[in-house]
Amino acid sequence: MTSLVRSLRSFHRRRIEIPVGPDDLVLDIGSGDKPHWRADVLLDRYLGADHAGQRSGRSAARVSRPLFDADAAAMPFADGAFDYVVCSHILEHVPDPAGVVAEMARVASAGYIEVPEAASAKILDFPSHLWWCRLDGGTLVMTAKDAPAFDPEIQRYIRDAGIERQLAGLLDDDFDRRIVSVRWKGRPDVRVEGRPAPDLVDAALAAGSHHRVGQDAVARALTWVMTVPRRRQRRRRPILLDDVLRPELRTGSGEPLARRVYRYGASTGLSTG
Secondary structure, three states: OOHHHHHHHHHHHHHHOOOOOOOOOEEEEOOOOOOOOOOOEEEOOOOOHHHHHHOOOOOOOOOOOOEEEOOOOOOOEOOOOEOEEEEEOOOOOOOOHHHHHHHHHHHEOEEEEEEEEHHHHHHOOOOOOOEEEEEEOOEEEEEEOOOOOOOHHHHHHHHHHOOHHHHHHHHHOOHHHHEEEEEEEOOOOEEEEOOOOHHHHHHHHHOOOOOOHHHHHHHHHHHHHHOHHHHHHOOOOOOEHHHHEOHHHOOOOOOEOOOOEEEEEOOOEEEEO
């Protein structure tokens, strides 16, 4: 099998295939610049220009569907509001992955988690990541990092030698080895070890993007092409705001969700913008 065919099959399996029906409700957590094609609702905490590095360098998040600006560890959604939740390359960034996992299991009955695999991440490290992720049997194990880089000396060598792109190309040639994929029902099997220091969390949030705009454009184009025969699988029935919100946040207005940002605040409840 050629590397191109292997890459396309991997992309299709991870980003296109999804075990839901046309009426199922799908949530994408940390949707960024490349929300899942089947997602009906998006959630992302960092939408403004000050967090462009956590996306692909864009000055602001693209709003292509109803988008909730809220903490993934304290979602404004009702218990069991969704049939499926996608959480791709998010858990390695958050200070409280156990809280996010608990919330995913609360608001959805099944889902998909994807994170970078620890050994690969240690070769080409990213200061925006807070956790080393690996599989132990069927359990996703997340171990807190104690420094921005696994080996600062090696990272300086890679940077000064200008070989980061070459290394990334070699590792991406078999992308499935770079990641850990978990499809779950009921509750994800995740074990969290340790906790990153506050200064490491601050540094991760301030770190520059490791995404490449060209790669993201290719991913969006591939998604468009590969989903052409699946467009009929998109949910077409309107989604009511009160149907997805926690009971204490419901308005009773019968308002359908729209393509806009919904911001949740402790003092004001839910607002739109």
